[in-house]
Amino acid sequence: MNDSVAWRHITPKVEAINHRIRELEWEPARRNNFVAYTPEVGTPYVHLDGERFLMMSGYGYVGLNGDPRVLEAAKAAVDTYGTGTPGVRALAGTVPLHEELEGEIAKFFGREGALVFSSGYAANVGTIGALVGAGDTIFLDKLDHASIVDGAQLSGAKLTRFRHNDPKHLDSRLAAADKSGTLLVIVDSVYSMDGDIAPLPELREVCDRHGALLMVDEAHALGTIGATGRGIEEHFNYEVKADIKVGTLSKAVPSNGGYLCGSEAFLQYLKRLARPFLFSAALNPAAVGAALETIRILDREPWRVTHAQTESARFRSIVQEAGFDTGLSQTAVVPLIVGSDENAWDFATASRKAGVIGLPVMTPAVEKGRARLRIAITAAHSKDDVDAGAEAFITAARQLRLIGG
Numbered sequence: 001m002n003d004s005v006a007w008r009h010i011t012p013k014v015e016a017i018n019h020r021i022r023e024l025e026w027e028p029a030r031r032n033n034f035v036a037y038t039p040e041v042g043t044p045y046v047h048l049d050g051e052r053f054l055m056m057s058g059y060g061y062v063g064l065n066g067d068p069r070v071l072e073a074a075k076a077a078v079d080t081y082g083t084g085t086p087g088v089r090a091l092a093g094t095v096p097l098h099e100e101l102e103g104e105i106a107k108f109f110g111r112e113g114a115l116v117f118s119s120g121y122a123a124n125v126g127t128i129g130a131l132v133g134a135g136d137t138i139f140l141d142k143l144d145h146a147s148i149v150d151g152a153q154l155s156g157a158k159l160t161r162f163r164h165n166d167p168k169h170l171d172s173r174l175a176a177a178d179k180s181g182t183l184l185v186i187v188d189s190v191y192s193m194d195g196d197i198a199p200l201p202e203l204r205e206v207c208d209r210h211g212a213l214l215m216v217d218e219a220h221a222l223g224t225i226g227a228t229g230r231g232i233e234e235h236f237n238y239e240v241k242a243d244i245k246v247g248t249l250s251k252a253v254p255s256n257g258g259y260l261c262g263s264e265a266f267l268q269y270l271k272r273l274a275r276p277f278l279f280s281a282a283l284n285p286a287a288v289g290a291a292l293e294t295i296r297i298l299d300r301e302p303w304r305v306t307h308a309q310t311e312s313a314r315f316r317s318i319v320q321e322a323g324f325d326t327g328l329s330q331t332a333v334v335p336l337i338v339g340s341d342e343n344a345w346d347f348a349t350a351s352r353k354a355g356v357i358g359l360p361v362m363t364p365a366v367e368k369g370r371a372r373l374r375i376a377i378t379a380a381h382s383k384d385d386v387d388a389g390a391e392a393f394i395t396a397a398r399q400l401r402l403i404g405g
């Protein structure tokens with residue numbers, strides 16, 4: 001490593017990270033991060049070094065990655081618009097397909113309009129930065145996604161955290177807050193590492209009482225909750241609404257990009273103030289075409305949502321019965337919590353040897369002692385896949401004595 005004076009504070013940090021990687025991955029068979037699996041497109045299987053594995057930790061909740069209709073739409077978009085966009089959206093970057101996608105997203109969610117960003121991360125950072133700044137206060141659930149935390153920190157607003165899914169604690173935080181500026185509460189609709197759902201009606205009530213805006217990040221809610229996969233408002237039977245709704249086109253939707261739903265007037269404001277929207281190239285045509293076709297298919301094929309919901313509930317009950325701690329999971333995201341980081345790493349390695357990929361999530365992404373394999377059940381998983389996956393995880397965990405039996 002570079003030992004020049006200029007690098008002296010950075011070199012020890014680089015070495016510490018590399019040391020930790022060597023501790024976990026002392027042989028190639030123990031590699032669990034950055035492994036370049038080749039997907040068997042259209043199925044939940046992947047390939048590595050001539051072997052075939054069942055992927056149980058991917059996204060694609062509605063099973064449309066590789067669907068011929070989505071592939072065709074992406075190809076048609078490239079044929080019509082090329083592989084890149086000639087600029088940022090405000091200048092030469094907007095093509096008709098962007099506006100078509102925004103219209104379709106707004107229609108799907110029953111909102112006046114939508115705006116597409118280059119990622120879900122950019123949608124969060126851009127929206128938060130355009131909404132609040134110095135003199136305002138943001139209230140984040142303790143388990144909110146990193147893109148929300150980063151957006152909040154960059155915004156310059158005062159940042160306050162409240163206990164996970166605890167509207168009473170939010171209430172006390174809001175009661176103590178300086179009310180002279182905007183109060184913005186932000187939650188994930190479905191928590192990405194735990195698979196539980198935000199208590200929207202209670203949060204709405206607390207926000208209304210204190211005059212606070214409520215923003216939801218639907219990254220893991222689109223396609224997974226609500227009878228037709230329309231997310232948290234549908235999940236709670238449209239009893240209440242969020243003020244601001246942000247999501248991604250990279251989880252249920254097998255593409256890239258992020259979106260925000262809102263009124264036309266608010267979208268005009270964001271188009272001029274959301275910096276990651278304003279200063280980053282427009283989403284590329286293939287991604288837009290794939291996302292547009294996926295939203296249309298999802299609208300016509302709600303069985304995809306039902307299938308993933310039914311199979312994730314079945315998977316959860318099989319693994320719970322075998323003694324796994326699945327935390328607070330209520331959705332397609334099912335953590336298999338096994339304690340230390342080393343346990344999770346060993347468990348992932350043993351599962352792959354059994355033919356199934358479950359990827360480890362460790363500190364600092366989750367609390368110390370709560371490391372896990374983060375399993376995601378999708379509409380691409382058949383009942384047999386789910387049974388085979390559960391059995392492989394159970395066998396691997398028993399061998400390692402992570403569960404009894």
Ligand SMILES: Cc1ncc(COP(=O)(O)O)c(C=O)c1O
Pocket residue numbers: 119120121122124145147188192217219220248249250256257258
């Ligand atoms: C809750 C949540 N929000 C936002 C994002 C960012 O989405 P994208 O991958 O589109 O940047 C993620 C991605 O992991 C997420 O889990």
